Amino acid sequence: MNNIVSLSGGKDSTALVHMMLERGEPITDVVMFDTGWEFPQMHDHLKEIERKTGITITRLKPEKPFTYFLLEHPVKIRKGPEKGQINRIGNGWPSPFRRWCTRIKVDTIEKYISRYKNPVQLIGYAYEEMHRIKFNSKYPKRYPLIELKITEDDALKYCRELGYTWGGLYDHFKRVSCFCCPLQGLKNLRILRRHFPELWAQILEWDKRIGPHNRGFDHYAMAYDLNRRFEAEDVIEKKQEKLCFEVKV
Ligand code: SF4
Structure with a gap:
């Protein structure tokens, strides 16, 4: 099995990487999808993870910047007599029903992981995020923080004890994403x-x-x-x- 950690850089996936190492579980790769919309502090944090763990993070990027998809990508009509015609320029902000950003992210990560034989994707969902588990995924997935009953607060405390600060991001926000x-x-x-x-x-x-x-x-x-x-x-x-x-x- 090839254990591939999906790293966002947030407290949960950061704790996941360290806990895997602490428990002596093998890690084949640590993959981070760089949307280009991360807080600048997050890039420093990723370097800090590399320094503390000795792991080189694989940074994946979309084929074109997210800002291109937001503002410039020609969106075509998918159905009906006008199918194929350009409907609008730019996807606009993602919404719960049009999460084009998540689609690009998931597709890029899955494509990358497919290069490995018998991959297992390790996801850093915390214990209280059990409802987010998906059973219809392309690859086998593991949720080690849920297995270990690690809550979001546990993960943050653990990371802080390891010396992570995220440049103060978690002093302001409970969760950090784009x-x-x-x-x-x-x-x-x-x-x-x-x-x-x-x-x-x-x-x-x-x-x-x-x-x-x-x-x-x-x-x-x-x-x-x-x-x-x-x-x-x-x-x-x-x-x-x-x-x-x-x-x-
Ligand atoms: S955090 Fe928001 S904007 Fe960023 S990829 Fe996820 S849904 Fe899209």
């Missing part, structure tokens, strides 16, 4: 805007370029609308702070 993921919660997006303004500015710039077919983010309309909402929240927050100060005085 910074611009439109499927993340409003709470995350507020934090992103406040603490990572340059990444938020990038989201706004892409959002503007999507064009009239922009379906927007999952929770609201477009990033632009979200930004207006957050600005209004800031104004209210400041007024409340001022009021509290005046009452105290």
Whole structure:
């Protein structure tokens, strides 16, 4: 069997790599799919994993940047009399029903893994993520953190004890994935805007370029609308702070 670890760089898959090594389980390859939308701190973290484990991570990339698929890829009509004609330019933001990003990611990883004989894909789902297990996958999969009953909190604590910091990302977020993921919660997006303004500015710039077919983010309309909402929240927050100060005085 060839054990191939799927590494996102987050706390769970990082813990997975170390726990496999600690238990003396063989690892053939550690594969990370670089969407190009990772936080810059994540790239430093990956280097840190390589330094601590001595493993060279295989970094896979999409054939074209995700931003191309977001903004420039011609999307054709699939069915009906107009089949084959261009419907729109750019996929727009991924949505729960159009997760084109995940499709590209899964296909690229599966294609890469197929070079191995008898591969077993090791996935870092934590114990409370048992519901995410899939039974119809192309390759046999193992979920060692679930086998070991490791929760997300356990994984983070374990990684912190190993000296990982992710440049402070987990001080802000409970989970870390693509910074611009439109499927993340409003709470995350507020934090992103406040603490990572340059990444938020990038989201706004892409959002503007999507064009009239922009379906927007999952929770609201477009990033632009979200930004207006957050600005209004800031104004209210400041007024409340001022009021509290005046009452105290
Ligand atoms: S984190 Fe979000 S944007 Fe990134 S690949 Fe997953 S669904 Fe797509």
